[in-house]
Amino acid sequence: MTTTPNSARAAKDVEKDASMRKQKAMMAAHYDRLTSAPETGEKVCDTFVPGNLNELIRCFDLVNNLPEVNAIQSGLRRLSGGYVMEAEKIGHSEDVCTYVKSDIGMMAKGNLAPNGKPFPVPDVLLLSYTGCFTFMKWFELLREQYKCETIMLHTPYMGDGKITPNMIEYMVKQLKDEVIPKLEKISGVKFDIDRLREYLKQSAKAEDDLVHVLQTAKNKPSPIDSYFGGIYYIGPIFGAFRGTDDAVDYYRFLREEVDQRLAEGKGPVTPDGDMGSERYRLVVEGPPNYTNFRQFWKMFYEEGAVVVASSYTKVGGVYDFGFRHDPDKPLETLAEYCLNVYTNRSLPMRIDMLLNYLDEYQADGLLINSIKSCNSFSAGQLLMMREIEKRSGKPAAFVESDLVDPRYFSAANIKNRLESYFQMIEQKRANSRAVA
Numbered sequence: 001m002t003t004t005p006n007s008a009r010a011a012k013d014v015e016k017d018a019s020m021r022k023q024k025a026m027m028a029a030h031y032d033r034l035t036s037a038p039e040t041g042e043k044v045c046d047t048f049v050p051g052n053l054n055e056l057i058r059c060f061d062l063v064n065n066l067p068e069v070n071a072i073q074s075g076l077r078r079l080s081g082g083y084v085m086e087a088e089k090i091g092h093s094e095d096v097c098t099y100v101k102s103d104i105g106m107m108a109k110g111n112l113a114p115n116g117k118p119f120p121v122p123d124v125l126l127l128s129y130t131g132c133f134t135f136m137k138w139f140e141l142l143r144e145q146y147k148c149e150t151i152m153l154h155t156p157y158m159g160d161g162k163i164t165p166n167m168i169e170y171m172v173k174q175l176k177d178e179v180i181p182k183l184e185k186i187s188g189v190k191f192d193i194d195r196l197r198e199y200l201k202q203s204a205k206a207e208d209d210l211v212h213v214l215q216t217a218k219n220k221p222s223p224i225d226s227y228f229g230g231i232y233y234i235g236p237i238f239g240a241f242r243g244t245d246d247a248v249d250y251y252r253f254l255r256e257e258v259d260q261r262l263a264e265g266k267g268p269v270t271p272d273g274d275m276g277s278e279r280y281r282l283v284v285e286g287p288p289n290y291t292n293f294r295q296f297w298k299m300f301y302e303e304g305a306v307v308v309a310s311s312y313t314k315v316g317g318v319y320d321f322g323f324r325h326d327p328d329k330p331l332e333t334l335a336e337y338c339l340n341v342y343t344n345r346s347l348p349m350r351i352d353m354l355l356n357y358l359d360e361y362q363a364d365g366l367l368i369n370s371i372k373s374c375n376s377f378s379a380g381q382l383l384m385m386r387e388i389e390k391r392s393g394k395p396a397a398f399v400e401s402d403l404v405d406p407r408y409f410s411a412a413n414i415k416n417r418l419e420s421y422f423q424m425i426e427q428k429r430a431n432s433r434a435v436a
């Protein structure tokens with residue numbers, strides 16, 4: 001199925017919003033800071049995106065390094081395929097999460113950051129465990145390699161769909177008894193709770209603006225794409241910048257940029273320019289594929305399909321149901337943040353969340369991109385899909401790919417499935433018109 005004007009647009013250089021350029025400069029500066037750590041003497045904390053304690057890490061003057069973000073960078077730069085195979089050569093199974101294998105393979109090949117300089121050896125590995133067992137195994141591998149201090153903050157799983165006072169208490173106790181004393185020892189910096197409060201205040205400002213941006217997708221046409229474009233929007237806040245002035249500036253800037261598009265009645269910006277007319281509004285569950293990111297996105301925007309909400313943009317924090325980092329209860333808020341991240345939510349909670357998106361964002365249906373090597377997302381997705389179809393009455397579809405392993409991106413298969421899915425939506429519309 002092809003449409004105009006979207007597919008008729010002439011190919012040209014990748015178009016970037018001003019906010020994307022701003023973010024690129026922020027990321028480049030961060031990588032330079034990280035790779036200069038051996039010269040500047042700054043200490044480095046490796047940690048993961050979901051449940052990252054960036055505000056706390058900053059209280060100890062530590063620079064954060066996020067292995068999944070590095071794997072994504074390798075995927076986007078088409079290096080991850082070689083790294084994954086390198087890790088398999090060393091003995092890692094085909095089924096292991098490809099972020100892990102990309103990271104391990106990268107280490108075996110010189111451990112180079114996107115700026116071409118080697119990543120520093122971390123001073124500490126800080127794991128805030130938020131539902132994915134792979135993170136634990138990943139850090140065991142890194143600990144073997146780096147022989148540095150390891151800290152774990154355990155987050156109880158939200159099996160019953162709610163946060164209880166006991167859960168918060170349990171996590172705050174770990175922060176007070178384990179995490180903070182160890183970070184003080186490693187960094188040589190005394191913990192100052194007022195410093196933490198200041199960073200948390202900054203986080204909440206950026207979070208407000210991020211939510212505003214994501215919720216502009218409730219408009220028709222949506223001025224943003226909440227999956228492919230959303231990945232850029234979450235970059236700074238889910239990465240190294242939450243709690244910083246840079247993040248506050250970035251999200252204010254992004255908000256103004258998106259509001260401008262909304263005022264002008266424009267759709268999202270794609271790598272080929274403005275998307276053109278909006279034909280399908282989708283909710284997407286699951287991470288994207290990074291090795292063929294543009295090709296995958298193009299299959300959507302060429303058809304006028306815009307993603308109005310996605311679960312992946314909640315993997316580093318769920319803010320759209322009201323949670324904000326709260327400087328008045330600094331340790332409790334860190335606990336609540338970790339508890340809330342998407343991978344720590346039970347399947348019924350995930351189903352409710354996606355149903356809410358289908359309704360609030362007036363979406364035509366749900367699409368699941370099931371990631372071969374990510375069990376945290378993939379387990380239960382078929383069950384979720386059936387339940388959501390049943391309860392919403394809206395069509396759902398399932399495609400499969402992988403995060404950063406190019407061997408598992410079959411363009412023809414995905415395109416076929418998407419085309420059938422768009423036909424299904426058309427059919428549903430025709431049926432509703434006939435009934436009306």
Ligand code: SF4
Binds near residue numbers: 135375403
């Ligand atoms: S959530 Fe998925 S992608 Fe992330 S570490 Fe776990 S298995 Fe890998």
